Amino acid sequence: MPTKTIGFIGGGRITHIFLKALGSRTLPPETATVSDSQPEVLSRLQAAFPAVTVTADNRQAASRDIVFVALHPPAIKSVLPEIRDCLAARTIVVSLAPVLTFQKLADLLGGFSRLVRMIPNAPSVVHAGYNPLAFHPSISAEERAEIESLLAPLGQNPAVAEETLEAYAILAAMGPTYFWFQWQALRRLGDSFGLSPADTDSALEAMLRGSVDTFFHSGLSFEEVWDLIPVKPLAGQEAQIREAYETSLTALYARLKGK
Numbered sequence: 001m002p003t004k005t006i007g008f009i010g011g012g013r014i015t016h017i018f019l020k021a022l023g024s025r026t027l028p029p030e031t032a033t034v035s036d037s038q039p040e041v042l043s044r045l046q047a048a049f050p051a052v053t054v055t056a057d058n059r060q061a062a063s064r065d066i067v068f069v070a071l072h073p074p075a076i077k078s079v080l081p082e083i084r085d086c087l088a089a090r091t092i093v094v095s096l097a098p099v100l101t102f103q104k105l106a107d108l109l110g111g112f113s114r115l116v117r118m119i120p121n122a123p124s125v126v127h128a129g130y131n132p133l134a135f136h137p138s139i140s141a142e143e144r145a146e147i148e149s150l151l152a153p154l155g156q157n158p159a160v161a162e163e164t165l166e167a168y169a170i171l172a173a174m175g176p177t178y179f180w181f182q183w184q185a186l187r188r189l190g191d192s193f194g195l196s197p198a199d200t201d202s203a204l205e206a207m208l209r210g211s212v213d214t215f216f217h218s219g220l221s222f223e224e225v226w227d228l229i230p231v232k233p234l235a236g237q238e239a240q241i242r243e244a245y246e247t248s249l250t251a252l253y254a255r256l257k258g259k
């Protein structure tokens with residue numbers, strides 16, 4: 001079977017992550033075409049991936065066999081009607097955005113329904129992403145297997161029901177942003193306490209991995225896990241932090257679901 005050509009409409013963060021992670025494993029860079037409205041985004045991408053074709057013309061990227069739509073929902077609404085007549089009968093369009101359902105995407109594409117939706121997450125850059133996928137019924141089992149094999153180097157790519165994708169956007173796609181700044185704060189503290197950066201990072205990494213294993217795999221209840229350490233220096237801020245999760249993330253979920 002000849003190698004499929006791949007288009008990316010939008011050359012921002014997630015496209016960079018895909019190109020880096022899939023790289024020579026399943027996506028030879030010379031088969032990829034990326035379009036973006038920002039010349040600086042395209043030149044940055046070209047410098048990082050010299051074999052990729054870059055263009056300001058979204059229709060060029062849309063003329064490939066598999067087309068990833070790596071745009072935010074408002075841009076998707078304006079771009080899809082512009083590219084719909086470039087899509088061949090064999091094309092598969094993969095949207096990486098929350099909010100826009102198969103029904104809305106198909107409406108914007110004049111009824112074209114060879115669609116996949118995916119909610120990627122950034123740890124895909126080190127092949128450790130959790131990237132749920134939903135397939136429109138018009139995608140055959142063989143095409144589904146082909147997409148899964150293309151995306152395998154990103155990490156875990158479970159097939160899920162379409163209506164759950166926004167929940168995964170909150171839990172998995174945006175999840176790292178709830179934690180990374182806190183780890184960086186601890187890293188700075190390690191430095192201020194006189195540890196070398198390498199010693200700080202070794203301690204933090206081991207602590208985080210061990211905490212994950214204890215939380216998910218110790219067989220202890222949450223109350224038992226929480227009680228393992230009696231001294232909790234951030235206890236005074238805990239209620240505020242829980243409240244921030246509940247208020248901000250509940251409101252965001254409602255927005256993503258159009259409620």
Ligand SMILES: NC(=O)c1ccc[n+]([C@@H]2O[C@H](COP(=O)([O-])OP(=O)(O)OC[C@H]3O[C@@H](n4cnc5c(N)ncnc54)[C@H](OP(=O)(O)O)[C@@H]3O)[C@@H](O)[C@H]2O)c1
Nearest residue numbers: 010011012013014036037070071072075096097120122173
């Ligand atoms: N990054 C992640 O970890 C992640 C995770 C899950 C889902 N996603 C989804 O992936 C999609 C893209 O996210 P991203 O993080 O890659 O965003 P991003 O870094 O902002 O990249 C989007 C790119 O598309 C460009 N663009 C805007 N309008 C365009 C148009 N009409 N034609 C061509 N290019 C256009 C943007 O330019 P401007 O800056 O000028 O707008 C920007 O360079 C979103 O739907 C997001 O929800 C991302």
